[in-house]
Amino acid sequence: MRQHNKKRIKSKIASINNGVLEDWGDYKWQLAHSIRDIKSFELLTDIRFGEFERIRLEKTLRKFPLAITPYYASLIDISNYTNDPIYKQSFPDIRELDVMENDMRDPLSEDEDSPVMGVTHRYPDRVLLNVTSTCSMYCRHCTRKRKVGDKDRFLNKTQLRESIRYISDTREVRDVLISGGDPLMLSDDLIGWVLEKLSLVPHVEVIRIGTRMPVVLPYRITDELVGILSKYKNLWINTHFNHPRELSGTARRALAKLADAGIPLGNQTVLLAGVNDCPRIMKKLMHVLVQNRVRPYYMYQCDMSEGLSHFRTPVGKGMEIMEHMVGHTSGFAVPRYVIDAPGGGGKIPVMPEYLISWSTNKVILRNYEGVITAYKEPDSYEPTFCDRDCDSCRLQLNLEPGKEENPIGLVKLLGEGSETVSLTPKSNERIRRRNGK
Numbered sequence: 001m002r003q004h005n006k007k008r009i010k011s012k013i014a015s016i017n018n019g020v021l022e023d024w025g026d027y028k029w030q031l032a033h034s035i036r037d038i039k040s041f042e043l044l045t046d047i048r049f050g051e052f053e054r055i056r057l058e059k060t061l062r063k064f065p066l067a068i069t070p071y072y073a074s075l076i077d078i079s080n081y082t083n084d085p086i087y088k089q090s091f092p093d094i095r096e097l098d099v100m101e102n103d104m105r106d107p108l109s110e111d112e113d114s115p116v117m118g119v120t121h122r123y124p125d126r127v128l129l130n131v132t133s134t135c136s137m138y139c140r141h142c143t144r145k146r147k148v149g150d151k152d153r154f155l156n157k158t159q160l161r162e163s164i165r166y167i168s169d170t171r172e173v174r175d176v177l178i179s180g181g182d183p184l185m186l187s188d189d190l191i192g193w194v195l196e197k198l199s200l201v202p203h204v205e206v207i208r209i210g211t212r213m214p215v216v217l218p219y220r221i222t223d224e225l226v227g228i229l230s231k232y233k234n235l236w237i238n239t240h241f242n243h244p245r246e247l248s249g250t251a252r253r254a255l256a257k258l259a260d261a262g263i264p265l266g267n268q269t270v271l272l273a274g275v276n277d278c279p280r281i282m283k284k285l286m287h288v289l290v291q292n293r294v295r296p297y298y299m300y301q302c303d304m305s306e307g308l309s310h311f312r313t314p315v316g317k318g319m320e321i322m323e324h325m326v327g328h329t330s331g332f333a334v335p336r337y338v339i340d341a342p343g344g345g346g347k348i349p350v351m352p353e354y355l356i357s358w359s360t361n362k363v364i365l366r367n368y369e370g371v372i373t374a375y376k377e378p379d380s381y382e383p384t385f386c387d388r389d390c391d392s393c394r395l396q397l398n399l400e401p402g403k404e405e406n407p408i409g410l411v412k413l414l415g416e417g418s419e420t421v422s423l424t425p426k427s428n429e430r431i432r433r434r435n436g437k
């Protein structure tokens with residue numbers, strides 16, 4: 001069925017282009033043929049909307065524009081599109097216009113915590129660097145929906161220089177998260193330039209890229225791009241899969257390219273009503289991710305952004321999903337469930353309760369099966385007195401990495417410039433004789 005849909009979309013695009021189907025696997029071709037209006041979507045998928053619905057969809061698009069890559073559209077199961085997770089994440093829903101009383105344009109106050117254009121500095125040691133407001137696909141559940149399709153789509157080089165200057169002037173920033181929009185919308189050259197500039201800042205220890213390209217346009221992960229990214233040995237990539245169906249063969253190959261290049265991969269999922277608000281779907285998603293060397297990082301509660309109310313679930317649904325994963329599956333397949341605090345408080349982790357009671361020397365815990373256990377605390381624990389006088393502290397506060405300064409055993413013989421020529425046990429009979437003992 002899916003294969004069939006891909007063929008259908010391909011041949012339709014070919015007929016629109018006077019029969020010339022250029023390379024489906026070329027990401028630039030995909031971007032150039034991205035679906036941006038209802039009519040093209042109908043034409044390509046054979047889905048038809050009624051007159052009344054079309055008018056309301058058009059109205060939705062005037063507020064929140066549409067963009068779907070042909071690749072992502074080809075994953076839609078046309079025979080059951082109203083329940084399809086790919087369709088729901090990419091095609092507008094007229095409920096996006098229902099703005100609820102509590103909905104906010106900028107629920108995370110990212111614009112307020114912005115010292116210079118493009119930078120959000122919320123946490124003490126890390127910043128968000130939004131290099132563009134554009135994406136290859138406009139996710140219907142985007143938390144930055146207010147910015148989707150903005151005119152000023154990319155930071156120009158002067159603005160980029162200014163935001164990088166802020167980072168190099170702010171010594172406490174040790175982690176830079178390049179986001180957007182989708183940073184991989186930038187040209188290879190510009191991506192390389194930003195990474196190079198950031199890696200020259202001595203206090204920047206890690207760089208992260210947040211991108212949905214492996215999901216919505218995996219062809220963007222070209223050998224050339226991977227060549228640029230793999231130069232930076234402190235670079236992490238976080239992507240955004242929400243449903244197991246998104247891990248097509250092409251998506252898996254893109255992930256494999258990144259992982260083979262040694263880039264650590266993480267995934268941030270959003271809990272979405274009608275898409276993945278089910279323990280079974282979520283667990284399967286996490287399993288497929290780790291199978292493809294992607295470590296589940298966060299599962300987000302859906303933000304209170306305008307136009308997202310139909311995607312929101314109660315927090316209890318997230319709790320239920322966590323309850324189904326913790327202990328039931330590999331620890332590293334379980335993401336951390338977080339709520340991004342409205343007003344800009346940052347991400348707040350929430351978890352079902354496992355510590356159920358405690359006394360002065362015992363804590364009572366329950367496990368994933370409901371087994372209740374007591375953990376007895378140590379009878380004697382001498383807390384380290386801390387008055388912040390680290391010089392007199394008994395803990396080892398030399399935090400420099402250890403060096404192999406005193407090789408022992410065979411390493412002593414193997415080392416360059418080693419003066420030792422032999423190792424002999426103390427009890428050796430021959431040496432004892434030699435020494436006349």
Ligand SMILES: *Cc1c(COP(=O)(O)O)cnc(C)c1O
Pocket residue numbers: 120121122123126127128177347
């Ligand atoms: C999510 C986020 C970060 C990164 O947070 P981590 O928990 O370290 O992944 C940094 N800045 C802002 C504004 C964020 O929203």
